[in-house]
Amino acid sequence: xxxxxxxxxxxAFTITNSAxxxxxxxxxADGNPGSTARFLWPSGAQNTGVNVSIQGSWxxxxxxxxxxxxxxxxxxxxLITFALQRAGDSGYPYQVTTQRLMQNPRGxxxxxxxxxxxxxxxxxxxxxxxNDVFGTASIAAGATVDWGELWIAPGMDxxxxxxxxxxxxxxxxxxxAELFQxxxxxxxxxxxxxxxxxxxxxxxxFQGGSVNPMDFEQLLAQIDRGQRTLIIExxxxxxxxxxxxxxxxxAVFGRLxxxxxxxxxxxxxxxxxxxxxxxxxxxxx
Numbered sequence: 001x002x003x004x005x006x007x008x009x010x011x012a013f014t015i016t017n018s019a020x021x022x023x024x025x026x027x028x029a030d031g032n033p034g035s036t037a038r039f040l041w042p043s044g045a046q047n048t049g050v051n052v053s054i055q056g057s058w059x060x061x062x063x064x065x066x067x068x069x070x071x072x073x074x075x076x077x078x079l080i081t082f083a084l085q086r087a088g089d090s091g092y093p094y095q096v097t098t099q100r101l102m103q104n105p106r107g108x109x110x111x112x113x114x115x116x117x118x119x120x121x122x123x124x125x126x127x128x129x130x131n132d133v134f135g136t137a138s139i140a141a142g143a144t145v146d147w148g149e150l151w152i153a154p155g156m157d158x159x160x161x162x163x164x165x166x167x168x169x170x171x172x173x174x175x176x177a178e179l180f181q182x183x184x185x186x187x188x189x190x191x192x193x194x195x196x197x198x199x200x201x202x203x204x205x206f207q208g209g210s211v212n213p214m215d216f217e218q219l220l221a222q223i224d225r226g227q228r229t230l231i232i233e234x235x236x237x238x239x240x241x242x243x244x245x246x247x248x249x250x251a252v253f254g255r256l257x258x259x260x261x262x263x264x265x266x267x268x269x270x271x272x273x274x275x276x277x278x279x280x281x282x283x284x285x
Contacts, residue, residue, distance in 0.1 A: 063118070067112065070253055099112070193278040200270070232247050
């Protein structure tokens, strides 16, 4: 299970081939996919080469784990290109990856990619959208476009016990009038993800970690206190190959809703973390 956390707090955004309508690009990293930054699609003749890109930059290099665009008004199937920038790079030549904007069952649109572990630290990233919707230039010139959350962050693959649970929490209010005529106040559902990490040796709880890139207390320090987290429950199929469809369907963006306890098991070696509850901050539908 991929757990991505620690997006650079000093990330700043610029846009190419357009301009932000409200000049508030910081909203792209405010932790809420429902708040969006608006820009206009380029005017003039359209073809699949016409594009708009948003660049993020920050001061201290990070080893990237996941990149994502969460909430987008462009059509499902729009070609999104992710690219990274290392110190000394001109432009964004590193780990260039394409992904079409995907739509989940309730209409949520997103694009993401989990990187392989151990990449070179980066100081910038780019999200580029082409007027290429399954090979056709379907985006109208001058169209209004809204983008929600842009995510780029380190992370790790966390080993969890079988039996993790995904609860679907629907806050829709159900009412009945006379003669039991039903009416509803529909609200956006969210997922509640409960996981239990595998038992850990003492060094992997308190002493820097030998199995994972950090120990369990260090992990908690990155995801507690309402800090945002992107979890991808599953991103490989039965054969072990990457599955974009599975990654997009099982991705949960949110925050920790229940801190873990760590229970001592035996001797001076083994500990068992208790369950972690992550509460989704959903893409509005």
